[in-house]
Amino acid sequence: MKRNNRYKDIHNRCLDQIRQLPTGAELPTESKLSEELEASRTTIRAVLSHLAEIELIDWQGRKKTILRKPLKRDYFVSEETRSTHQIVEQAFMENILGGHFDVGVLLNESELARQFDVSTSAVREFLIRFSRFGLIEKAPNRGWILKGFTQKFALELSDVRELFEQRSVRLFVNLPARDEAWQALTHLQQEHLALQARLQQDYLQFSNLDNRFHKLIYSASDNRFINDFYDLITIIFHYHYRWNKKDELERNTAAVAQHLDIIQALIDKDEEQALAACKVHLAQARQTLLSSIDWEK
Amino acid sequence: MKRNNRYKDIHNRCLDQIRQLPTGAELPTESKLSEELEASRTTIRAVLSHLAEIELIDWQGRKKTILRKPLKRDYFVSEETRSTHQIVEQAFMENILGGHFDVGVLLNESELARQFDVSTSAVREFLIRFSRFGLIEKAPNRGWILKGFTQKFALELSDVRELFEQRSVRLFVNLPARDEAWQALTHLQQEHLALQARLQQDYLQFSNLDNRFHKLIYSASDNRFINDFYDLITIIFHYHYRWNKKDELERNTAAVAQHLDIIQALIDKDEEQALAACKVHLAQARQTLLSSIDWEK
DNA sequence: CAAATGATTTTTGTGGATAAAGAACATTTT
DNA sequence: AAAATGTTCTTTATCCACAAAAATCATTTG
Secondary structure, eight states: OOOOHHHHHHHHHHHHHHHHSOTTOBOOOHHHHHHHHTSOHHHHHHHHHHHHHTTSEEEETTEEEEOSOOOGGGSOOGGGGSOHHHHHHHHHHHHHHTTOSOTTOEEOHHHHHHHHTSOHHHHHHHHHHHGGGSSEEEETTTEEEEOOSOHHHHHHHHHHHHHHHHHHHHHHHTSOTTOHHHHHHHHHHHHHHHHHHTHHHHGGGHHHHHHHHHHHHHHTTOOHHHHHHHHHHHHHHHHHTTSOOTTHHHHHHHHHHHHHHHHHHHHTTOHHHHHHHHHHHHHHHHHHHHHHHHHHO | OOOOHHHHHHHHHHHHHHHHSOTTOBOOOHHHHHHHHTSOHHHHHHHHHHHHHTTSEEEETTEEEEOSOOOGGGSOOGGGGSOHHHHHHHHHHHHHHTTOSOTTOEEOHHHHHHHHTSOHHHHHHHHHHHGGGSSEEEETTTEEEEOOSOHHHHHHHHHHHHHHHHHHHHHHHTSOTTOHHHHHHHHHHHHHHHHHHTHHHHGGGHHHHHHHHHHHHHHTTOOHHHHHHHHHHHHHHHHHTTSOOTTHHHHHHHHHHHHHHHHHHHHTTOHHHHHHHHHHHHHHHHHHHHHHHHHHO
C-alpha cells in the first residue's frame, strides 16, 4: 500500500513554519497552507488533525492557535519522509557506483527487491527510469544487463558534456544584456570569490556551487535534452564522489579558479576566451572522472 | 496476468522455419531451436507441444517429424504477438502525435488505462519509459503534464540533432581505412543510387534507407548517448510521418540527393565538404519538421 | 559421458487491490 | 457572495497475486 511519506514530510515542514511564529499566534487558512507547503488541502488537514491531537495547536473550525513550540520529538525522522522510489534510488546507486556489482552481470528485479526490502514493482519502475542513464539495458523476459560505470562510460559522458557545454557557453555570450542570466552570473561570481577566500575550511560547499554554476551555463541553451543531460551528470557526480574524496581540496581549488575564468570571459563577452576557459575546465573534469575510475578498479 | 505473446510470436517464427523444409524432414534439437529462434527451451517446448497437438509434427522424444506444410490458419494473428507494452506505445503515440490531446493538459494514468484497455501498471511503466523523450513530465502524486509536440520541441530536437550529427560526420571522415563502416557506406551509396532510379514508384522505401544511413553516421561517434538520441528521433519520425504524407515524393527526392552528397564527401575524406552537405540536409530536415507542425495546428 | 530431454524452481510481465493524496463538490461562515 | 471549511469521489503509489517464460537441476539416451 501507499506509504504516507508525503504526509510526514509536510508535517515536518509545517513544524518548521510554526517555529517561526510565537506561541498563541494563529495559523493561516487551509488553502494558504496548502499553497505555501505545496500539498493538497487533504494532506494539510491530516497534518492539522495530528497537530491538534498531540496538542501542539488548538483547532476549532477556522481557528488554529499555536499552543506550544514544536519539539525535536514532534518531528518524523527523515527516513520516513522519503518515498520508496527515493529509497531504491539511493540503495541502487550506492551499489552500482560503489562497485558492488560485476560489470556485465544480469541484474534481476526480484533479487534486488529482496535486497532493498521493497516490492518488485518499485525496483522495476526505478530500473526503467534509470535505464536512460545508459548504465543498464533491458533484456526482455530476462532482466537487466549492467553495463557498468566503466572508463568507456566516463568517456562517452565527457564527450557529450563537452559538446553541450561549449554550445551553451557560445549561446551565453550572445544573450541579450537584459537577460536575467547576467545578474545570476555576477551573483555567482561573488559567491565564488567568497568561497575562494575560505576554501580551506569550507571546500565541501563547492559541490553545491558547482552544480548551480553549470546549471546556469546550460540554461542558456534553453533545451530540454541538454538540461536533462545535466541532470544525469549531477546524479552521477553526486553519488560517485561519495566514494572518491581524494584530493578534494586541490580539485576544488582548481575548479573555483577555472569557474572564475569562465565567468570573467563571459562578462567580457569574449567568446574566444570563454570557450578556451571552458575547454580547460572540462578537460580537468574529464581527467578527474577517469582517474577516479582507475582508482576504483 | 502475463500474456503469452512471446509464445505466439515464436510459434509463428517456428512455422516460418518449417515452411523452408520438406514434409517428412526432422526438426533440430530443442537447444538448437532455442538458439535459432532466440527463446528459452521452455517456450520452444510449448510450441512443439502445440504443433504436435494440431498434428503438424509428430513428436516422440527427440524425433520431431514434419507431417504437413503449415497453413495460413496455423499462424496466430500479428496482433496477438505484441506485448502490452507495444500496444500501449502505439496507442499513446498515435494520440499524442496525432494531436488528440491538448498541450499542457494533465494526463492521468487511470483514464489512459481505461482508454487503451490495459492495466494502470502498463500505462505507468510506459509513461516512465516515454518521459525521457521530453514530451511529458511527471507531477508527483498528480499525473503527467503533456508538454506537447510543439514548435519548441521540434527546435530543441533539431538543435541537438545537428550537434550530434556534425560531430559524427567529423569523426566518420577520420575513421581508419580498414573500419568496416567504409564498406557499409559504399554499400549504402549503391542502395541510394538504386532507389534514386526508381524513386517515382518506390519512394516509400526511403524511410528505411534514411534510418540506416543516419544510424551508420551516428555509429562513428560510438557513444551511447548519441545513439540513444537517434532512437528518439527515429520513433518521433516514425509516428509523426504517419500523419504527414504531404509532399513525400519531393521531400524524399531531395533527401536522397543530399545523402549522396554527404556520402561522396565522406568517401573523398573531404571534411569541409561533408560538413557543408550535412548542414544542408539537416536544415532541410528541420524545415520539414517545423512546417509539418504548423500544418497540424 | 556428453548431449539431449524431462521436471522443477525462479523470475518476469501484467492485472488488480488498497491506503494515501489529490480534486471536486457541498455546506457553512463572515 | 466570496472565501473558508467539511465531505465525497477519483487518482496515484505501492504491494501482491499469478500465468508465462526463463533458468536450473535431474534423468535419459545414443
